Amino acid sequence: MSGDQKFEFDSLQDTGTIQAFLQSLIDGFSKRKIVLSTENEEIVLHPDSLVRFSVKARRKDGLKNQLGIKISWKEPSIELKRPEKNLKINN
């Protein structure tokens, strides 16, 4: 397993175009596979276990609006194998 992988994206959208992004995520959850890539790198996420879903909304002075959606999960760390001492057979 390599170290940290990261993907970042920042943009301006309108209420029409943003739907395409959200729909793409919806499709990803349904397929349990979300691929995020730039020219050099690609991250593939597999949300197939429990996911933590947090929503935060904020309205400041009636002008600045923020809607934060955070979805996080842990890779099923349980390989569900017997821990320790795997038997290795060499030729």
Place this chain on the structure above:
Amino acid sequence: MLTFEGLEENLKFITLEVENQTLSTIHFMEQPSRKLYESIIAKDDYIDNLKTVIENKCFSIIHTNSSLGKKGINRIRSIQTICVNLERIADFCVNIVRQMSYLEDYRILKRYEYDPMMAEIRQALARVLPVLSKGDLTGALAVCKAEYVLDQMYKTNFDRIMADIQQGSRITELITILFIFRYIERIGDSLLNIGEALIFSIIGEKIKIEQFQALQTTLAKSGFQDAIGEIDFQSIWGSRSGCRISRVGQKEEAEGGYDVRGSIFKEGGIKKIAAEKASLEEWNRIYPGLAARIYGYNEDGENASLLVEYLPGCSLDEVILTSDISFVDNALFILQQTLLEVWDATIKAEPEATNYIEQIRNREEAILRVHPDAFRAGSKIGDKVISCTQGLLARCGEIERDFLAPFTVMIHGDCNVNNILYDHPDQRIHFIDLHRSRHFDYVQDVSVFLVSNFRMPMFDPLLRERLNHVILTFHQFAAEFAARQNDATFDLRLAFALARSFFTSARFELNSEFAREMVLRAHFLMEKIIDQHENPEEAFVCPKDVLFL
């Protein structure tokens, strides 16, 4: 005897100073004088400073001396407690002396019996140093006993003073005298703390004197009159720390039936202790050797005490976290076989209602005390409605009334990993803490066991892998049992029971992020139960993922 030069000297000084201060106070009560008053006040400052010096030394020794060992640390802890309480006694002396100035005629005090009380105090103080240097348990108990004696004497004097107040004359002075006696009585409380610290330095365990008395009575009833000094306190107070399993286990046979040294003493409210006794008797009937044998039982007013066999073995959590994985698997295998035998032997084919949601409700306050935000309010995101916790509980409570557990077995009742012992040399499992045992749905024990593994605050990936392994293995075992019994609602009941275990476990977890994980899992399970309610109960699949971190 282990000693700390310098520190022990200081302790000797403060003890002697407090003994002197007590004597001066007695003289002052006999015959007050300005000179004596000033000398007592001045000495109090000195004692105060001495206390600070001793405390600093105690902490500095503990901090800098890494080779102290448990005994050394215990001794320093005792010395610190003793010196704090000695200083407090000196303060009470000053309080008494100050109160004296409010008496118009100090001779009025002589009407009441402060003399024998002060004599008792002096006697107890005189014991402190010899007891500490010789490790004399009887002497330590005598220091504790001074508090009891002083309390009795206080009561007699208190009643007399109150009766005199009723007469209506010299009321202000009588109240002052009442204060004086109250301070004398409080010296007794400090002496008790000192006595308990002495016991701690000798046996290395914190113990309350009432427990000691109850222990003596129980031992006497079980025919061990003189046994008190003979007992291995380590086993009585149930510390199993440092428990390790070796490959070649050695077994020690106790001669002649049972060995009082290998016993556990429990003391507490009559209801809990009596319940534990009844359940031990029941378990010994069902499955001899699984639970501890009872050696003695004694009731005393609202309290009861129980002397039971000290079961050999390590608690299962210790095995899971520290032993080689093959031992863990072996322990789990024996646990499963034992449970199967118990379940088969005690199964009653009468359906019974479960009460998992009610169990959450009963602990609602306790959960909220530790995590005030554990219950969420209802909300909406767009059109999507999010139920509040109370709503989920209410709805799930209704759903729970719609089905029954198909049969019951005798359950442990608190089937936590640390209430199960693994006796490696004998290849046995033992149960402890059985006061909640009853005939009930076995899924309760299954769920408590699973979540007691989950909730161990171990986040190291290797340890977590072990816990996950245990959880997975045990879940599989339970599911197979359910299948063999044609228990069609196992998954549904497991979801209820897990919601209950996760929710109520949060109250033992102060790490708020980890507690939140458990609370969220409980909510998730309740939502699943509600979502799938329209489907047949047998079709419910309990999401296994919630069991793994």
